[in-house]
Amino acid sequence: MNHKNNAFIQEHTVAVFVHHPMCSVDSVNGVLQTFGEHYRLKIFTRHLVQDDFFDDVDLVVFPGGDGEASAFRYLLKNNASLVKRYLQRGGKYLGICMGAYWAGKHYFNILDGADAVQYIKRPRTTVRRSYSTTTPIRWYNRNERMYFYDGCALVGNKSKFQTVARYANGDPMAIIQGRIGLIGCHPESEAHWYESYSWMRGKYHQGRQHQLLLNFVDSI
Numbered sequence: 001m002n003h004k005n006n007a008f009i010q011e012h013t014v015a016v017f018v019h020h021p022m023c024s025v026d027s028v029n030g031v032l033q034t035f036g037e038h039y040r041l042k043i044f045t046r047h048l049v050q051d052d053f054f055d056d057v058d059l060v061v062f063p064g065g066d067g068e069a070s071a072f073r074y075l076l077k078n079n080a081s082l083v084k085r086y087l088q089r090g091g092k093y094l095g096i097c098m099g100a101y102w103a104g105k106h107y108f109n110i111l112d113g114a115d116a117v118q119y120i121k122r123p124r125t126t127v128r129r130s131y132s133t134t135t136p137i138r139w140y141n142r143n144e145r146m147y148f149y150d151g152c153a154l155v156g157n158k159s160k161f162q163t164v165a166r167y168a169n170g171d172p173m174a175i176i177q178g179r180i181g182l183i184g185c186h187p188e189s190e191a192h193w194y195e196s197y198s199w200m201r202g203k204y205h206q207g208r209q210h211q212l213l214l215n216f217v218d219s220i
Contacts, residue, residue: 013040015057019075022098024065030188031063031096034210035217048078054086059217064097064186066149072107084108092179092220097151100182104152110180114156119184122153124169132193134203137173137185139165139212146173146209147193147200151184164216174216181220187213 014035018028032041044053054060060083076083087093087110095103095116102108104116120127126135130150137146144165153171154161165174165183174183186193187209194200 012058013042013056014059014061015042015044015054016061016063017045017099018043018063019046020065022065022067022071022075023063026190026193027063027065027096027186027188030186030190030193031061033190034188034213038214044079046075046078049082051082054082054091057086057091059092059094059220060086061094062096062099062102063188064099064149064151067098069098069101069107072102076102076107080108084110087179090179093181094217094220095180095182096188097149097184097186100152100154100184103180103182111156111177113160114154114175114177116152116182116184117155119148119151119153119167119171119173122167122169122171126168132197132200134200135185136168137165138168139174144205144209144212145203146185146187146205147189148185151186152182153184154182162219164219176216176220179220181216183213183216187216 016028016031017023101116103110119125132149134145135148137144154175161175161177163172163175167173173185191204194204
C-alpha cells in the first residue's frame with residue numbers, strides 16, 4: 001500500500017474495528033487521525049456486517065484498548081468468519097496492542113510459527129505491571145519511546161517473520177508476516193494520551209510515530 005499520491009485515496013479502503021474499551025475510542029481515533037488523509041475509512045463493530053462488507057477493503061485494523069483479550073469470543077462471534085474469509089482472499093491485517101493479541105493462536109489464529117504474549121511477563125522487561133507509560137523501543141535503526149499499555153511481544157520462529165521494531169530486552173515489538181502486521185505499542189497515540197498522566201507530560205512524539213505507522217502499513 002502506498003499513500004503518497006492523491007489517486008490512492010480513491011483506490012484503497014481501510015476497515016477499522018471499534019468496541020470501547022477493548023478496541024478503544026482513543027485508539028480508533030488515533031488510527032483515524034493517522035490514516036484519514038490517505039485512505040478511505042469505514043467502521044465496523046461487534047454487530048454482524050453484510051456479506052459484502054469486506055469486498056472493497058484493502059486493510060482491516062484491530063486497534064488496542066483495555067480489557068481481557070478473551071473478549072474476542074463475544075466481540076467477534078458475528079464477524080470472525082467474515083474476517084478470516086477476507087484474509088484468505090488476500091486481505092491485509094493490522095493489529096495494534098489488543099489487535100495484535102487477537103492474531104494469536106487462541107483467537108484468529110492467523111500466524112505461522114509466532115504468537116503474541118504479554119511483554120510485562122517476559123525476561124528483562126522494562127515494564128513489569130499493567131499501566132499507561134512509555135517504553136524504549138528500537139524501530140529499525142532509530143531509538144524511540146512509544147506509548148505502552150500491557151502490549152504484546154511477538155515470539156516464535158524469527159525466521160518466519162520480519163522484525164520491524166524491538167523492545168529494549170530484544171523481543172520483537174512490531175513484525176510483518178506476509179499480509180499481517182502486528183504492533184505491541186501505540187504509534188497511533190495522540191497528544192492528550194500523554195497529558196493525562198503527570199509522568200508522561202511533555203513526552204508526546206509530535207506525530208513522528210504516525211509516520212512510522214504509515215510506513216509500516218506500506219510494508220505489509
